[in-house]
Amino acid sequence: MKNLVILGAGTSGTMMANHLVSKLPKNEWQITIVDQYATHYYQPGFLFLPFDIYTTKQVKKKGSKFIPKGVRHIQDKINIIKPEVNKVILQHGETLPYDILIVATGTKIAPGETEGMNGPKWHKNIFDFYTYEGAKALRNKFREWKGGKLAIHITEMPIKCPVAPLEFAFLADSYFKNKGMRDKVDITFVTPLDGAFTKPKATAALHHLLEEKKIKEVTDFNIERVDYENDKIIDYGGTEVEYDLLVTVPTNMGDPLIERSGLGDDLNYIPTNKGTLQTLDNENIFAIGDATNLPASKAGSVAHFEAEILTENILRYINGEPLKEEFDGHANCFIETGNGKALLIDFNYTHEPVEGTFPFPGVGPLSLLKESRTNHMGKMAFRWIYWNMLIKGVHIPFVSATMTEKGKHFEEVN
Amino acid sequence: MEAKTIAGIDLKVSDDGYLEDMTQWNEDIAREIANELNIELTDKHFEVLNYLREKTKAGETLTIRKVGKSGIVDIKELYKLFPKGPLKFSSKIAGIPKPTSCI
Numbered sequence: 236m237k238n239l240v241i242l243g244a245g246t247s248g249t250m251m252a253n254h255l256v257s258k259l260p261k262n263e264w265q266i267t268i269v270d271q272y273a274t275h276y277y278q279p280g281f282l283f284l285p286f287d288i289y290t291t292k293q294v295k296k297k298g299s300k301f302i303p304k305g306v307r308h309i310q311d312k313i314n315i316i317k318p319e320v321n322k323v324i325l326q327h328g329e330t331l332p333y334d335i336l337i338v339a340t341g342t343k344i345a346p347g348e349t350e351g352m353n354g355p356k357w358h359k360n361i362f363d364f365y366t367y368e369g370a371k372a373l374r375n376k377f378r379e380w381k382g383g384k385l386a387i388h389i390t391e392m393p394i395k396c397p398v399a400p401l402e403f404a405f406l407a408d409s410y411f412k413n414k415g416m417r418d419k420v421d422i423t424f425v426t427p428l429d430g431a432f433t434k435p436k437a438t439a440a441l442h443h444l445l446e447e448k449k450i451k452e453v454t455d456f457n458i459e460r461v462d463y464e465n466d467k468i469i470d471y472g473g474t475e476v477e478y479d480l481l482v483t484v485p486t487n488m489g490d491p492l493i494e495r496s497g498l499g500d501d502l503n504y505i506p507t508n509k510g511t512l513q514t515l516d517n518e519n520i521f522a523i524g525d526a527t528n529l530p531a532s533k534a535g536s537v538a539h540f541e542a543e544i545l546t547e548n549i550l551r552y553i554n555g556e557p558l559k560e561e562f563d564g565h566a567n568c569f570i571e572t573g574n575g576k577a578l579l580i581d582f583n584y585t586h587e588p589v590e591g592t593f594p595f596p597g598v599g600p601l602s603l604l605k606e607s608r609t610n611h612m613g614k615m616a617f618r619w620i621y622w623n624m625l626i627k628g629v630h631i632p633f634v635s636a637t638m639t640e641k642g643k644h645f646e647e648v649n
Numbered sequence: 650m651e652a653k654t655i656a657g658i659d660l661k662v663s664d665d666g667y668l669e670d671m672t673q674w675n676e677d678i679a680r681e682i683a684n685e686l687n688i689e690l691t692d693k694h695f696e697v698l699n700y701l702r703e704k705t706k707a708g709e710t711l712t713i714r715k716v717g718k719s720g721i722v723d724i725k726e727l728y729k730l731f732p733k734g735p736l737k738f739s740s741k742i743a744g745i746p747k748p749t750s751c752i
Contacts, residue, residue: 457724471724471728472733530710
């Protein structure tokens, strides 16, 4: 019996377990998946939790519900990966030998990387919304907040879901408008980038929306420390931004397990072939989703597209065939813009987000890079798709893993 | 892309002034680009520039965090050397492409 071990039962790991269980012969392969937590969170929902759009119940379910029969599910913390002997050692002593290892341990916030961030004011007037705890604490704060300066801040790139902080700013604008207190809230968007987003074409569209919603932008801001005593953030160049309420996206880093195992770069991400998803140092270790160092967005849609290609490459690896260098960095993201509208963007390693229609060329119904109510409905429907199709590895009709160029207005980037 | 003469050499530069071909670079070119940015280059500057060029040649992606851990300067010092553009200005002066660490 051979062993395929998946580390992490989040979006990527769960998808891989579901894809592979039907593809690998049961009499030859034992699939095992390990995760320290019992709960599977719908992470895109963390964006909506602070604004009382989603309830806590809508963003979490028992993880074991999504692990298919025939896959061994272990709930334990992973101590270390030992690539030289092809073994994974768990915290409670069990050793898992593997023939193939898939690392899907994701990315986490690391507020400790910035001086003063997770000090005495953490979750008092400094919040994250990238964790369940952070998003919930912020919801409670917003419910009673009387207004003031709200700074929405990105510490450093890369971060999971790079559009989420912008969406947060748009939703905050709507939320306080609906509460009849928008005039009491001064919203500032603070970013280390030189514009609203990482891709120039989308940045122009998003900058326009920020202006329209009277959200101020502070760009090229590389934070040195949080002065929590005087409620301001200070960058290395000496620029200061004052806040009454700071909503920050701390430095994102791969799991400490990756560092302990000596497999990561300076942010604990695993150097991975960007076309095949095989890790660069070990041919029988593959990585997927946020755990990789790929120059693609860290997002569920990217993981979804990667999963289809990785499944094929695992089968090729087993059969001794050359791997397909097929992954193109495809990402597909709804951007919630507030007031029941959303944008949709579709891009990859080489193509900028463009205008057009999705998924049917020339038809839609979703429009790319334009605000619409249909896009918002798409984003809301996505929660159902996530729990019922995506993580179960069911193919989403008409949406292909690699990006299609039909029905889009392209401009090549270098 | 446009053509530009810097330190007596005809160079191709990007729309925002980054060298298209890093092998055309020399220290005089660096000094002239630095002058335009009101930066006077010291030995420490050149240590950073050489580090950036080595890493770029090796195909590595550069970030402020990485330079801060290079052992040459910490992030604070990098800001002092290249005020307002720690990675952008230093990359421009080093003759390497505009940093695209953001995704």
